[in-house]
Amino acid sequence: MILSVCALLANIGCSTQAEEKKEEEVSYLVTSPLQRDTTATKDYVCQVRSIQHIEVRALEKGYLQKIFVDEGQYVKQAQLMFQIMPVVYNAELQKSEAEANYVGIEYQNTKRLADSNIVSKNELALAKAKFDKANAEVALAKTHLQFTQIRAPFSGIMDHFQVRLGSLVDEGDLLTTLSDNSKMWVYFNVPEAEYLDFKTHHNDNMKRVNLVMANNELFGHPGVVETIEADFNNETGNIAFRATFPNPKGLLRHGETGNVRMTVPLKNALIIPQKATFEVLDKKYVYVVDKDNVIRSREINIAAEMPHIFVVQSGLRKDDKILLEGLRQVKENEKIHYKFEKPEAVIAHLELYAE
Numbered sequence: 001m002i003l004s005v006c007a008l009l010a011n012i013g014c015s016t017q018a019e020e021k022k023e024e025e026v027s028y029l030v031t032s033p034l035q036r037d038t039t040a041t042k043d044y045v046c047q048v049r050s051i052q053h054i055e056v057r058a059l060e061k062g063y064l065q066k067i068f069v070d071e072g073q074y075v076k077q078a079q080l081m082f083q084i085m086p087v088v089y090n091a092e093l094q095k096s097e098a099e100a101n102y103v104g105i106e107y108q109n110t111k112r113l114a115d116s117n118i119v120s121k122n123e124l125a126l127a128k129a130k131f132d133k134a135n136a137e138v139a140l141a142k143t144h145l146q147f148t149q150i151r152a153p154f155s156g157i158m159d160h161f162q163v164r165l166g167s168l169v170d171e172g173d174l175l176t177t178l179s180d181n182s183k184m185w186v187y188f189n190v191p192e193a194e195y196l197d198f199k200t201h202h203n204d205n206m207k208r209v210n211l212v213m214a215n216n217e218l219f220g221h222p223g224v225v226e227t228i229e230a231d232f233n234n235e236t237g238n239i240a241f242r243a244t245f246p247n248p249k250g251l252l253r254h255g256e257t258g259n260v261r262m263t264v265p266l267k268n269a270l271i272i273p274q275k276a277t278f279e280v281l282d283k284k285y286v287y288v289v290d291k292d293n294v295i296r297s298r299e300i301n302i303a304a305e306m307p308h309i310f311v312v313q314s315g316l317r318k319d320d321k322i323l324l325e326g327l328r329q330v331k332e333n334e335k336i337h338y339k340f341e342k343p344e345a346v347i348a349h350l351e352l353y354a355e
Helices: 002-024 087-115 121-146 192-201 343-349
Strands: 027-031 034-057 062-067 080-084 149-151 156-158 174-191 208-213 223-228 238-246 257-273 277-280 283-289 295-306 309-314 321-323 337-340
Touching: 034 208, 034 295, 034 343, 080 174, 087 121, 174 192, 174 257, 192 238, 192 257, 208 238, 257 295, 257 343, 321 337
Parallel strands: 027 337
Antiparallel strands: 027 321, 034 174, 034 257, 062 080, 080 149, 156 174, 174 238, 208 223, 208 257, 223 238, 257 309, 277 283, 283 295, 283 321, 295 309
């Protein structure tokens, strides 16, 4: 019996030692950040504006007699949109024409007398001035009459009416708005550091941007950054960019919002797999393995995020060793055994290839 008990204790001791040895021999996969030049896509909140968007206002006072268009209608340049009652302006034109005819007759009579040296040249010049003034009054009356017809200054889409048929409108009253949506101007704000990167390293590829619409779908036509405003906003530290997008199907409308997606160059960027990170209170961390093979958590800042990888802004150096797998199986300040895998091989096995 004593021998049996001793054998049992010996077996238990051997099993315990074997389990401890097995635990000690667990090896974790470790890698380092990959440093290389790459590009990242960044989204900027934007506002979509028509290339031409104006207010259509009354040029003369009067009753709105006719409306020839409808809300939301596409109108062509010079198409008649509104008619203000022209009765008063017709009367003014007839009065001006009659006055011009009367003064014209006086001028012809004075001219014949001047040719016969009956009247002086000064009287002829005075008659000519009166005749010219009368003609100018006729031209002004015709202009006022033309202003009772409001035509489209360019082709575009009508907005809703601010007045209704029969309304009394005053000079300058808003009737509607008109938008030319053949091309769209998209404005977005860029931080100072990214503006400097753009100006320093920009090329034709960087000037091409895409638009993510409010439904998270990509607009079918790329745009081009054409203009950067002159001054920075001192309150936000941003500067406004303007990209032009073609809009052949008229999908985009004035006042829409979305996100401009721009490709940004990153020089000597530190790239790590996303699976090597964990999050605590909205902050990103990695486990760094020190020279004694002890792991310690370290906070990192992310410069850009792409599928399966992060570009690290700060918190890591290129020669740091970070835990790649088994993050939930280890504890802070734990000593581990690891197998190192080159960062090039790690990135190559991810679904995304970072150029």
